[in-house]
Amino acid sequence: MIRFLNPGFAWMLAAPAAIVVLYLLRRRFLPQQVPSVFLWRRSVQDYAANRPFQRLMKNLLLPLQVLATLALALALMNPVLPGGTAGKTILVFDISGSMQAECNGKSRLELAKEEALKRIRELPAEEEITVITAGDEVQRLLLSGNREEAEKTIGSIACGRGGAEIDRALTLVWALARSGEEEKGATVTVFSDALRLSEIHTRGGRTPTIINVGEAAENRTVYSLTAENGKAYARVANFGKECTVTLACETDGTLCGAGEVTIPAGETAGVSFDIPEEARTVRVKIREKDALEADNTAEAAVKHAASLHVAVTEDSVFLESALKVRPDLTVMRTDAEALASTEADLYILGSDPLILTTRIPEEGYDPAATAFGPFGWDGEAKTGDSPAAEISESPLTTGLTMKNVFFREWHPVSGGRAVLRLGGDPVITWNGETAILGFDLHNTNLPLKYDFPILIQNILNTLLTEEQAAEEPAVNVMPLGESDTRDTAPDYETEKTETTGEQGRELRSVLLILFLLLLVAEMGVSRYVC
Template sequence: MIRFLSPGFAWALAVPAVILVLYLLRRRFLPQQVPSVFLWRKSIRDYAANRPFQRLMKNLLLPLQILAALALALALMHPAIPGGAAGQTILIFDVSGSMQTQTAGRTRLDTAKEEALKLVRTLPTGEEITILTAGKEPERLALSVDREEAEQTIASITCGKDGADTDKALSLADAIARNTDKDTGTNVVIYSDDLRRSRISFRSEAFALTIVNCGAGEENRSVYSLEAENGQAFARIANFGEACRVSLTCEADGVLCDARETEIPAGETAGVSFSIPETAKVVRVSLREKDALAADNAAETPVKRAANRKAAVTSDSLFLESALKVRPELTVMRTEESALSSTEADLYILGISPMIITRKLPEEGYDPEAKTFGPFSWEEETTAVTGSPAVGLMDTPLTKGLTMKNVFFRCIRPTTGGKTAVSLDGKPVIAYTEGTVMLGFDLHDSNLPLKYDFPVLIQNILDWLLPEETAGETDAVAPMALTESDVRTVAPNDEPEELMERNAQGRELTGILLAVFLFLLLAEMGVSRNVG
């Protein structure tokens, strides 16, 4: 059965009727000079009733024009023939923050929905359609629904601010595909913006995968980090575009309290500080200039209330002690490893390579020669770093606001245990557990302490191990993930895998009808030339 993908153009079917009416109403006489019309009057009366239809029979232009108008009207309605046997189609929508990027007033998600609706309308009758979203966690919005319900579900999809875990969504799709009673196969289509097949680690033989990337690359600026305490707020601004000057406003509890301007080089970041009232509870920093992604132009944070803390440090590092000053309430005490058991502190910073930062010492005490600490262990010898290996950032509390751009290491001491936060060529160099953070390198063997990332890293570690109290309950919304703000590129659509055979999927007839229209138009022009 033929289906029309754009039924709103059905009004064009009235054009052939208009042409017919114009032919019936048109009067066409050839002037002739005769001696008398007396004998013609009776013949004219008999002929008058049948004359319009006789004119139509003799005019070849009329049927050509009607057929051409009909072909064009049907082409505008985008007719399509659905495929044969019904099976299962799973649609996965990337709902990460970058899908809110606008181009010419339309978001990437809007484009993804439009592409998905076109596909849904060509699916065979009886096709089971499942709709999933890929965000921080996958979500199933509809399971084995028909076309009408699928269209309604697609229209209701919205984006968040987090990234998209495509592998988790594909794992859920795999479970659904293996659970179906359809024997005609399953096709999975992912609608994203910068997804490449090479980035997908999950593989399955239960379905055929197609990737559809939507939108266009755009420049963008974002407020990606915000901290507030002790009458000060500090924001970090990222510039994913050409060098520019930006204006920022700072609000405390909804009231404007400060404004700043700053220059940001192309592809770099900049820090901006603001003065806030001592009694402020929630601070909001916003970019005044509009760009392609409005969702990352503002960030909110609760104001922290400091409590006096102590940190016991066994190593002698000016870099570390300087970075610890990001928490003014933290008092640094130098101590010897042999005196740790009698030292009371809220935080212990042990060793140099690796450096252990922990809230609590083991009951059996700290032994630097053991090469273990809790769940962590490390090698006795360091590993030299050659070349420029890739620095990998996991999505963790420790890496919030980090870029690790142009950070190098001379040597590292790979560790095992805990969760990896930062890796170097796949080897963990920063790992953590609930109460301990491990730095698998000597600070003097890296240029990290000279980068802005270092105080941000220390701040994140302290926030993780020694969280500060906030000024009561707030509804502050966290900034968008920095990776979602870089919307300068959109990946090309990968070549789809071979679809299941039953998807000799519906074929659109628009091209055929346009060809028929052009043929009839040329034929009409030829006939008109001959008649003339």
């Protein structure tokens, strides 16, 4: 289907009609009395009989002028035909839980798919299309496929229940966009429901097109739920206006309590329930219906056995994913100031660098410091294309290959034993109590590799002793950190960027040439007639 890049010039399409009207109004015949039209009648007959082309030329003037004006109007509207120079298109789909929210009978993900399919159909046939989903994990579903493959892939996308790792997805996107020996332009479009350009990581001035789908809606979610020692603790997040919600608590399928809580807009609130000691499972549900009911219920197993507690000061979905592998871990959220009063088996501190330790030093933890116990690092990170990672044999590196792992920024770390180096700089070091990762997980593709969960498990296994391991694995807990759902009141300012690849065949130059030809023809005919 033809698109118009400058539809604002559509008003010029009225110009041909104006020409026709002027043509009709132009001929005002002034009456003039003559003795006889005898000779004029004869002359007109001769005129018409001997000059057939004259009448033809006169009849050509109006259509020539109309066509010329039409060509100019269309040229200014800059129509684009599908087709043209093929390039790269990368589509990123937010498949977080909030994309299940329905709007007019369709979920946000369905709306996103429809929009994506519409765009795909306007692409050149040879366009290379990559499809990536951003949920709890980033998955590349299609790499450089054609339109047909892209349509099938998009049709198969389903929503998750977790958050959306858009930044991670874009890291992958920029890596894919820059492939081969030279950097090729690629058009990146992110389909989400409440994403702002300011929230995502751009690279080198290249920004994606963000398409936010769906409508604003009220949504509350049971953010987290834990239960142990006769108590169930639920945290509820409100992504809409201030409201009061009613929570029902069930243990082993039996209602055991209810409570109301008022939550300010954009805030969370905690509620606790008394549960029977012998209860094995607990379920908390928000009674009121909202835009996304899927996140209104949370379930958890009641912890009866001791488990390892891990306290984290910063949210990191990369870590959460890695820690999920250990069902015997209970992850708690804390902050630097509360560390002293937080009892945990393992502390995961900061993010750049990332500190995993079983013991907080006496001097405590200062997020701004460049030292932690015997370890130290430079305040300024090194940047650029990292050299290949060199691993040393140690308990932390068991099973690691570190192949095709790149780092954008890293801090050389001193102290402890180095197990991973970059260009000779130690970036992962450890001792019996602490392991330091001298980089932000966002500045590397390590979390996307299988090496990462293996590394984390190795660190946990090394820092946590066997006595501290739980006998029974606990039920998976509700992950902390980023909520399951996004704000369901999306901002509809779709921030578009310049596409870096040609899409569609512009007809402007053809129409301008046609306009000029028609203009010359009209001038020639006009001179001949007059």
